Amino acid sequence: MNQPILTLSDLAFTYRDAPEPALDQINYRHRRGEFTVIVGETGAGKSTLCRCLNGLIPSFTKGRLEGNLQVAGHRDSERPQVYELARIVGLVFQDFEAQLFSTNVELETAFALENFAVDRDQMQTRVDRALNRVGLSGFEQRDPASLSGGEKQRLAIASVLAGSPSVVVMDEPTTDLDPVGKRDIFKLAQVLRNEIEGIILVEHETEHVLSADRILLMHEGRIVQEGPPGEILADPRNVERLGVRPLQTTVLLSQLGLETDALTIQDAAARIRSAGWCVRESARESLDGARRREPYGERPGATQDETPREPQGESTGESPLPVVHIENLVYRYDESTPAVDGVSLDIAAGEFVALVGQNGCGKTTLAKHLNGLHAPTEGEVQVLGKSTADWTLPELGRRVGYVFQNPDHQIFANTVWDEVAFGARNYGFSEEEVGEKVDGALAETGLTGRDLEDPFNLTRGERQQLAVASVLATDPEILVLDEPTTGLDYHGQVAILNLVRRLNESGRTVVMITHSMWVVAEYADRCIIMSGGRVVQDGDVRTCFSNPELLESLYLEAPEAVRLGYEFGLVARSVKEIADCLERVEE
Amino acid sequence: MVLYIPFDSLLHRLHPSTKIVGLALLLILTVAFQSPWYQLVILAGVLLLARSAGAFKNLRRILPLMITVLVFSVVSWSLFRRVGDPFWSFGLFTLSTESIRFGFAMGFRLEAMLVSGMVFVSCTKVEEFAYGLRAIGLPFAVSFALSLAFRLVPLFFTRIGTVVQAQQARGLDLKSGNVLQRARKYVPLLVPIFVYAIRDTDLLSMALESKGFGMRGRRTEYLSFPFVWRDYAILGLLLILNIAGWLMPVP
Numbered sequence: 001m002n003q004p005i006l007t008l009s010d011l012a013f014t015y016r017d018a019p020e021p022a023l024d025q026i027n028y029r030h031r032r033g034e035f036t037v038i039v040g041e042t043g044a045g046k047s048t049l050c051r052c053l054n055g056l057i058p059s060f061t062k063g064r065l066e067g068n069l070q071v072a073g074h075r076d077s078e079r080p081q082v083y084e085l086a087r088i089v090g091l092v093f094q095d096f097e098a099q100l101f102s103t104n105v106e107l108e109t110a111f112a113l114e115n116f117a118v119d120r121d122q123m124q125t126r127v128d129r130a131l132n133r134v135g136l137s138g139f140e141q142r143d144p145a146s147l148s149g150g151e152k153q154r155l156a157i158a159s160v161l162a163g164s165p166s167v168v169v170m171d172e173p174t175t176d177l178d179p180v181g182k183r184d185i186f187k188l189a190q191v192l193r194n195e196i197e198g199i200i201l202v203e204h205e206t207e208h209v210l211s212a213d214r215i216l217l218m219h220e221g222r223i224v225q226e227g228p229p230g231e232i233l234a235d236p237r238n239v240e241r242l243g244v245r246p247l248q249t250t251v252l253l254s255q256l257g258l259e260t261d262a263l264t265i266q267d268a269a270a271r272i273r274s275a276g277w278c279v280r281e282s283a284r285e286s287l288d289g290a291r292r293r294e295p296y297g298e299r300p301g302a303t304q305d306e307t308p309r310e311p312q313g314e315s316t317g318e319s320p321l322p323v324v325h326i327e328n329l330v331y332r333y334d335e336s337t338p339a340v341d342g343v344s345l346d347i348a349a350g351e352f353v354a355l356v357g358q359n360g361c362g363k364t365t366l367a368k369h370l371n372g373l374h375a376p377t378e379g380e381v382q383v384l385g386k387s388t389a390d391w392t393l394p395e396l397g398r399r400v401g402y403v404f405q406n407p408d409h410q411i412f413a414n415t416v417w418d419e420v421a422f423g424a425r426n427y428g429f430s431e432e433e434v435g436e437k438v439d440g441a442l443a444e445t446g447l448t449g450r451d452l453e454d455p456f457n458l459t460r461g462e463r464q465q466l467a468v469a470s471v472l473a474t475d476p477e478i479l480v481l482d483e484p485t486t487g488l489d490y491h492g493q494v495a496i497l498n499l500v501r502r503l504n505e506s507g508r509t510v511v512m513i514t515h516s517m518w519v520v521a522e523y524a525d526r527c528i529i530m531s532g533g534r535v536v537q538d539g540d541v542r543t544c545f546s547n548p549e550l551l552e553s554l555y556l557e558a559p560e561a562v563r564l565g566y567e568f569g570l571v572a573r574s575v576k577e578i579a580d581c582l583e584r585v586e587e
Numbered sequence: 588m589v590l591y592i593p594f595d596s597l598l599h600r601l602h603p604s605t606k607i608v609g610l611a612l613l614l615i616l617t618v619a620f621q622s623p624w625y626q627l628v629i630l631a632g633v634l635l636l637a638r639s640a641g642a643f644k645n646l647r648r649i650l651p652l653m654i655t656v657l658v659f660s661v662v663s664w665s666l667f668r669r670v671g672d673p674f675w676s677f678g679l680f681t682l683s684t685e686s687i688r689f690g691f692a693m694g695f696r697l698e699a700m701l702v703s704g705m706v707f708v709s710c711t712k713v714e715e716f717a718y719g720l721r722a723i724g725l726p727f728a729v730s731f732a733l734s735l736a737f738r739l740v741p742l743f744f745t746r747i748g749t750v751v752q753a754q755q756a757r758g759l760d761l762k763s764g765n766v767l768q769r770a771r772k773y774v775p776l777l778v779p780i781f782v783y784a785i786r787d788t789d790l791l792s793m794a795l796e797s798k799g800f801g802m803r804g805r806r807t808e809y810l811s812f813p814f815v816w817r818d819y820a821i822l823g824l825l826l827i828l829n830i831a832g833w834l835m836p837v838p
Contacts, residue, residue: 115806160797393755409750410753412777
């Protein structure tokens with residue numbers, strides 16, 4: 001009855017010139033109507049597998065393919081062409097910018113239909129239906145460039161759906177999206193599973209994948225575990241070992257020594273309560289007391305001989321002088337609505353600030369004022385006590401290190417050492433000083449000993465660390481990071497976040513743009529939320545998360561651990577904080 | 588095109604092939620006349636077309652260019668072209684009624700060409716342009732590649748902008764130094780830009796193939812434009828003007 005629509009038997013693939021196979025011994029049957037999620041660390045073979053499913057491998061990307069791929073409705077052939085398989089298996093890519101090319105939404109959607117030679121009188125209905133399914137009805141004449149990130153990705157899905165494939169495969173469709181854009185894609189997957197014969201989706205974040213029928217956990221080119229979410233995700237240690245962030249519910253349950261197979265927040269909270277755990281009387285106060293971390297400079301552990309990082313004058317103890325002072329900042333790209341619209345704020349030395357908000361809310365535009373890449377249209381930005389208009393661009397760039405979102409936008413040198421030295425050399429340090437600074441930066445980022453390697457041979461996570469190192473070599477007081485964790489797997493994210501935390505603890509002020517709300521909760525001190533070019537919420541992280549309705553109205557969502565805390569009436573930033581607040585009441 | 592202005596006008600509604608052939612005929616027509624007065628009439632004509640197609644917004648963008656072209660061609664042709672009886676001369680420079688006439692004719696001709704081109708891009712979408720080329724007989728692959736190029740150029744420039752900013756943030760100063768030093772400074776820009784371009788092209792090709800691009804055999808079109816009386820009328824009129832212009836003695 002329930003015949004498999006895709007059958008992979010002993011599938012293996014080795015990229016041309018690669019020593020190791022990217023896929024090995026892949027056996028999988030996709031049954032009709034199933035929603036399957038593939039998880040696994042970078043390099044586990046997830047994208048390679050996706051590209052095998054619609055024939056891009058081996059017809060577009062060359063290499064050695066072994067084993068067998070059977071697609072229902074397609075006659076078997078040795079080397080199926082992409083355009084033959086594409087009618088049955090639709091593929092959506094992560095990078096929605098690079099896959100859209102038309103000037104309006106309906107033409108983008110119709111492209112596959114034109115190639116499949118669908119008659120004109122049917123085309124209109126199928127375009128309308130596809131756009132309707134992804135919630136883009138009424139957008140037919142819009143330029144794709146004018147859509148938000150989430151809308152662009154939904155358009156990419158519609159353009160695949162229009163061709164009426166039996167299975168839609170999505171390769172990390174939500175990586176570049178804000179929390180609500182992410183949620184919309186998963187809602188859409190839920191709807192689609194009932195309408196087409198199968199959905200296969202690659203995802204990094206486990207908290208969204210509970211609705212799937214089946215999880216494939218991949219590691220080093222193999223499917224190491226396969227089963228329903230309750231089975232695969234219930235062991236947090238195993239999941240983490242394989243490079244995937246475990247569900248926070250299971251982490252808490254395991255910390256409390258309980259069975260970890262209650263995956264949803266409600267189930268987990270119920271199990272914890274029924275096991276006799278409840279919130280300690282004094283716990284709420286202690287959480288409130290921990291509202292703000294101590295300023296780092298005044299910590300007992302901090303080195304005393306370090307030069308004070310306050311821009312001018314002496315630290316008076318109570319409130320350090322702001323290193324960033326922004327007053328009524330307005331920035332316009334052209335005559336249209338301003339990208340930043342009347343922002344005023346101060347950032348004190350040593351703060352760890354998270355800058356959040358939905359795609360296109362002005363975060364990056366605001367951040368680029370800090371190192372002078374943008375000059376205010378109106379208002380003023382002062383950095384280290386001096387207006388950015390009075391700084392020279394190179395001098396400001398040296399004091400405010402800016403790490404761009406994608407390290408590949410800047411990596412060019414032949415060796416790691418030269419890459420890191422680039423900035424320091426630009427600022428005219430002597431070769432001796434450059435050497436010292438580069439060695440220091442490599443040590444801080446954990447890249448010591450890798451100095452002669454080719455940056456392009458590093459993993460994506462290491463390249464991100466290299467980008468941070470190359471900024472550190474100029475010894476900046478302020479670090480601005482634009483979505484440093486995007487595109488990294490869990491271990492890569494943790495590595496870069498711990499690095500940023502260490503840099504912050506050594507006294508540098510950090511401003512980090514991010515979409516990952518768990519990163520905000522666990523790493524930042526202060527959270528600035530932007531919407532439509534304005535700052536709509538600015539305060540310490542716990543205060544921000546104490547108002548879930550506000551977050552919702554700003555298209556943001558508290559992360560899993562925080563929502564788990566809500567169940568106990570706590571505003572906790574991490575599972576550890578929740579665990580610290582709970583005590584077992586003996587009967 | 589990037590400068591496309593959505594607007595409902597006779598020109599917008601024309602068949603894309605009519606727009607392409609019409610533009611070609613218009614450009615040929617401007618070459619038929621030597622008299623500044625005729626050129627002025629043509630210029631006024633295309634300005635009226637621009638008005639009717641709502642293209643003034645785009646003309647305003649290139650206004651500095653238009654003024655420069657006019658002033659430059661009037662001044663230089665008048666001074667340098669040696670025709671007729673010069674009534675004034677100074678070294679290399681001469682001025683005669685004929686050279687001034689010629690200068691204005693050239694100026695108006697270039698303006699008319701600029702404005703016609705602008706009108707064309709204001710009322711033709713990239714896809715319409717590609718459709719028009721196919722309707723004239725160009726193969727699909729060629730017309731698609733052309734239209735894709737139009738689409739990707741602005742995208743590519745944004746990518747370049749990102750790389751330039753990323754390197755400026757690391758202290759790259761493109762403004763100082765001599766020519767050789769400055770040339771070397773482009774290496775940090777070129778490598779990431781190439782990486783970007785290769786990666787983007789690779790991804791786009793995969794996305795296109797995944798939607799059936801490259802399939803052999805028949806292909807259908809989502810867009811459809813009937814070729815109607817107004818297309819015949821416009822092309823007929825331009826053809827007659829051209830024949831008349833080229834047959835009549837040069838004024």
